[in-house]
Amino acid sequence: MWEYEFSAETTVDAAALWRSWSDPNRWPEWNPGIESFELDGPFAVGTTFRMTSPEGDTVELRFVEIIDGELWSDVFVDEDIEVRTEHRLTDLGDGRTRVTYRTEITGPAADTAGPEIGPQITADFPEVVNGLIKHAGESA
Template sequence: MWTQSYSKTVEGLSAAQVWKVWSDVDSWHVWQDDIEYARMNGPFETGGSFKFKPKGGPNLTLELSDVQPNTSFVDITRFPLARMVDSHELIERGGALEIKTTIRMEGPLAFLWRKIVGEDVVKSLPAQTDKLIAQATLACA
């Protein structure tokens, strides 16, 4: 198993503001320039799923394995003999908000999928988090 995390703490932004952007999966392409589209198949809740197409990548179906509104969500991408578990957390601490993402690769071929997908996802987290913050700020301005 392989795990990597990235977090950033900001002031003046609430968990509800970020959640509004995160839970609007159909609009992810607006603030994530590395995806062609993301489309929810029903409500953004535990057990839900969405279609996801990274630029230059295959069409994927991601499963929402745990959704806690305004707090966290976990999505799972399945690969042959491996899966990527992507955990997103919002942690409020005395006027500041920590936005944390943890990527975990599991399964017999996790080492391979880490190289093919996981490491690039982790490298993109700082820029993606900054874009999320900008979109949350803009959406609630």
């Protein structure tokens, strides 16, 4: 298994953060890693979607867990690996919220593929989280 987690704290309202997250068609507005986005249904467990990076790489994922206002997870499955990313909001009290992105790569090839692709997948997490916080703050 390979794993990575990035978190940031903010005073932006958690409901505003969730609104930015739960409107996937607007993700390209604040996520610089998404050039284009295609959603196959609602923001709901089981819905698949495709994201294309500015470099032209397209990946298909599926929503596998959604707890309204708290977290959502997606998964990418290939022959020998599964890449699961959890996106979580944690109430810290005093009007502060922690935003966390966590990726786990599992499967038979995880020990070799994880160290290769994991850092590529997660390299922009700080920039993406900051983009989310800024977008949610401006939309509140």
